Each structure stands twice: as structure tokens, then as C-alpha cells.
Amino acid sequence: MNDQITINFLGAGVAAHVYSLVACAELGSESIRVTMLDRSHEVPDRTLCVWGEPDAVIHEALVAEWRTLRFGYGTQSFVRRMDRLRYQQYTAASIRALLDSRTDVDRLTGEAGAPDASCTVTFDSRHDDRVLRAASINLLQHFHGWRVRTNHPAFDPDVATMMDFRVDQSDGVCFIYVLPYGPDEALVECTVFSEVPWVREHYERRLTAYLRDVIVVTDYEIVATETGAIPMCDRIPLRDRGRSWIAIGVAGGLTKPTTGYTVARCIRDAEAMMRHYRQTGVFTSPAPSSRRFDWYDRLLLKIIRDEPAVVPRILWTLFRRNPIDRILRFLDEQTRFHEELMIFWSLPWLPFLKALVRR
Numbered sequence: 160m161n162d163q164i165t166i167n168f169l170g171a172g173v174a175a176h177v178y179s180l181v182a183c184a185e186l187g188s189e190s191i192r193v194t195m196l197d198r199s200h201e202v203p204d205r206t207l208c209v210w211g212e213p214d215a216v217i218h219e220a221l222v223a224e225w226r227t228l229r230f231g232y233g234t235q236s237f238v239r240r241m242d243r244l245r246y247q248q249y250t251a252a253s254i255r256a257l258l259d260s261r262t263d264v265d266r267l268t269g270e271a272g273a274p275d276a277s278c279t280v281t282f283d284s285r286h287d288d289r290v291l292r293a294a295s296i297n298l299l300q301h302f303h304g305w306r307v308r309t310n311h312p313a314f315d316p317d318v319a320t321m322m323d324f325r326v327d328q329s330d331g332v333c334f335i336y337v338l339p340y341g342p343d344e345a346l347v348e349c350t351v352f353s354e355v356p357w358v359r360e361h362y363e364r365r366l367t368a369y370l371r372d373v374i375v376v377t378d379y380e381i382v383a384t385e386t387g388a389i390p391m392c393d394r395i396p397l398r399d400r401g402r403s404w405i406a407i408g409v410a411g412g413l414t415k416p417t418t419g420y421t422v423a424r425c426i427r428d429a430e431a432m433m434r435h436y437r438q439t440g441v442f443t444s445p446a447p448s449s450r451r452f453d454w455y456d457r458l459l460l461k462i463i464r465d466e467p468a469v470v471p472r473i474l475w476t477l478f479r480r481n482p483i484d485r486i487l488r489f490l491d492e493q494t495r496f497h498e499e500l501m502i503f504w505s506l507p508w509l510p511f512l513k514a515l516v517r518r
């Protein structure tokens with residue numbers, strides 16, 4: 160008798176690879192058989208960052224990591240050194256290479272249809288209209304970045320810039336994100352929270368101004384670019400699409416609405432699912448994130464939508480007045496209620512009161 164666990168993925172993106180790695184770790188590579196169907200098996204040139212302690216599941220795919228984070232606003236900037244946590248960068252390619260080193264994957268090309276009823280479980284990365292809660296707020300985190308190379312030292316390789324608001328704020332909440340790979344090379348990304356993506360020139364204007372005025376460099380070569388958009392909305396998709404047929408990744412609503420970070424949540428979600436399967440023999444989606452965090456996210460989304468001008472000050476204050484590890488755990492929904500009260504106490508309260516009374 161063949162007692163292998165057959166796992167089929169409809170869509171072979173980042174989430175499919177992350178869930179497979181977790182399945183290898185939790186169920187054993189020798190116990191699973193992984194098949195992935197996608198329109199194309201080309202790997203997107205995508206940088207994927209998470210924060211946390213080294214995670215055994217994906218750590219070997221690490222491309223770079225930083226211990227110190229910078230924030231900027233107005234005319235100031237400050238750095239925070241993390242205590243236990245690290246800001247870690249992976250890529251879609253490094254995650255795929257790690258999976259290929261752990262198990263054989265059958266990769267099929269084509270348009271995905273209904274799941275194969277004979278497999279143990281189907282994980283689906285395709286978007287679908289069925290919801291548990293329709294979106295009442297629909298924003299995007301959209302970005303365009305340059306990987307630049309300079310001919311003299313311009314970056315501090317030990318410090319990643321998580322949010323620098325020292326750029327034109329006239330068209331949506333906008334900040335610059337910098338991942339330095341050495342003193343003369345960095346990914347510099349212009350990120351915006353708003354309803355629609357910008358035309359390329361808008362991001363480029365901010366990037367040029369930031370490099371010139373804040374990094375103080377005008378002589379650089381753009382060696383690669385990255386463009387993307389991630390949903391920032393309060394929609395909750397229906398994840399269990401049928402028996403042992405579960406939506407994952409962005410399609411499964413795993414994106415944190417207020418930050419766009421998805422990978423770390425996929426790892427935790429996959430771990431919960433695989434452990435539940437080990438105990439019960441059943442694959443089902445874990446309970447959605449706590450109502451408290453859902454409520455916080457919706458409140459901040461409302462402020463981003465209705466009062467974007469106050470958002471840079473809120474985010475700056477959040478990082479300025481709180482220990483960095485606490486904020487990162489808060490954004491990962493790992494804090495306790497008393498820590499959250501301390502965080503809220505540190506923030507300008509008027510925008511939150513207005514958001515509470517506004518529909």
C-alpha cells in the first residue's frame with residue numbers, strides 16, 4: 160500500500176514552496192509527494208523579507224540579514240538595534256532552490272482546474288471570489304525599487320532602512336526602504352500606500368530625490384529593478400474551498416493588511432496545518448488571526464484611507480517610542496494585550512478617535 164501523503168499545489172508561487180518546506184520539516188520529506196501545477200515555472204526576481212529569530216524551515220535559503228534598522232521622518236532619522244530578532248532577506252529563487260534540495264517536486268505546466276480528488280490535500284494559490292467577509296477598505300501597497308551600485312561607499316551595510324518618510328508625501332503615504340548589500344550596493348525601494356499604483360515616473364522621481372538628498376549620491380548605476388503591488392484590505396477569503404482543498408498565500412488571505420508581509424504568516428499557517436494533520440489525519444485551515452489584531456488593522460487601514468497625511472507621524476512615533484522588538488512582535492501579532500496598551504498609549508490618539516467614529 161502506498162501511504163505517502165500526496166500534496167498538490169494549484170499555483171507554484173512563493174507560498175507553494177514555503178508550504179512544501181514546512182511539510183518536509185513537519186511530515187518528513189520521505190513521507191510526502193509534492194506536485195505543483197502552474198501556468199509558468201519561471202521564478203520571479205522577488206526579494207522576500209521577514210523578521211524573526213532564525214527559522215529552521217527556511218534559514219538555509221537566507222540571502223542577507225541585518226540587526227539594525229533605520230527610520231526617518233521630517234529632518235530626523237534614528238536607528239534601533241534589535242535584541243533577539245533579525246531582519247532577514249530571502250528570494251523566490253533561494254526558497255525554491257532550498258526546496259529542490261530537500262525533496263523532488265513534480266512540476267506540471269498548465270492552467271489549473273478542479274483539484275484531483277485522489278490526492279491527500281490540494282493547496283490553492285489562485286484568487287477566488289468567495290469570501291467570509293467582503294472588503295470594506297481596498298488599498299494597495301505598491302512599490303518600485305532600484306538595485307543601485309555606486310562607485311564610492313554610500314551605504315552602511317549593517318543598517319537596513321525600514322521606513323524613511325523623508326520624501327514628497329503629496330500623493331499618498333510614501334516611504335523609502337533600503338536594503339544595503341555592501342557599502343556600494345543597495346536595493347532602494349519607493350513604497351506607497353494608496354488606492355491605485357502610480358506611473359513609473361512618480362516612483363522614479365522619489366528615488367532620484369532620495370538618493371540625491373538623503374543618501375547624497377548622484378553617480379550610480381541601476382543594475383536591477385523590482386516592481387509590485389500587495390493588497391491592503393480587510394477582505395477575508397473563504398479558505399476551505401472543499402474537502403482537503405485549501406487556499407494559501409495571498410489568495411488565502413495570509414497577507415497582513417497593514418504591512419503587506421506574507422511569508423512569515425505562511426510559515427506559521429503551514430506549521431499549524433501540518434501539525435493538525437499529524438494529530439488528526441485531517442487537513443483544514445487554521446482559525447483566522449485574532450479579532451483584536453483584525454480590529455487594529457481595520458482601524459489603521461481607515462486612517463490610511465481617510466487621513467493619509469497623519470500616517471507618517473503615526474508610524475514614526477510607533478517606532479520612535481517603543482522597543483523595536485516589541486513593535487515587530489506586535490506587527491507579527493505575537494504581543495500580549497498589556498503590551499498593545501503600552502503601544503497605543505505612545506501614539507497620537509486623535510486620528511484613532513476619528514477613525515473610531517467614522518464609518
Ligand SMILES: Cc1cc2nc3c(=O)[nH]c(=O)nc-3n(C[C@H](O)[C@H](O)[C@H](O)COP(=O)(O)OP(=O)(O)OC[C@H]3O[C@@H](n4cnc5c(N)ncnc54)[C@H](O)[C@@H]3O)c2cc1C
Binds near residue numbers: 196269385
Ligand atoms: C515584488 C514583491 C515583493 C514582496 N516582498 C515581500 C516581502 O519582502 N515579505 C513578505 O512577507 N511578502 C512579500 N511580498 C508579498 C508575498 O509574499 C508575495 O506576493 C508572494 O509571492 C506570495 O506568494 P503566493 O504564492 O501567494 O503568490 P505568487 O507567488 O504570486 O504565486 C501564485 C502562483 O499561482 C499561479 N497561478 C495563478 N492562477 C493560476 C492558474 N489559474 N493556473 C495555474 N497557475 C496559476 C501564478 O502563476 C503564480 O506562480 C511581496 C510581493 C511582491 C509582488
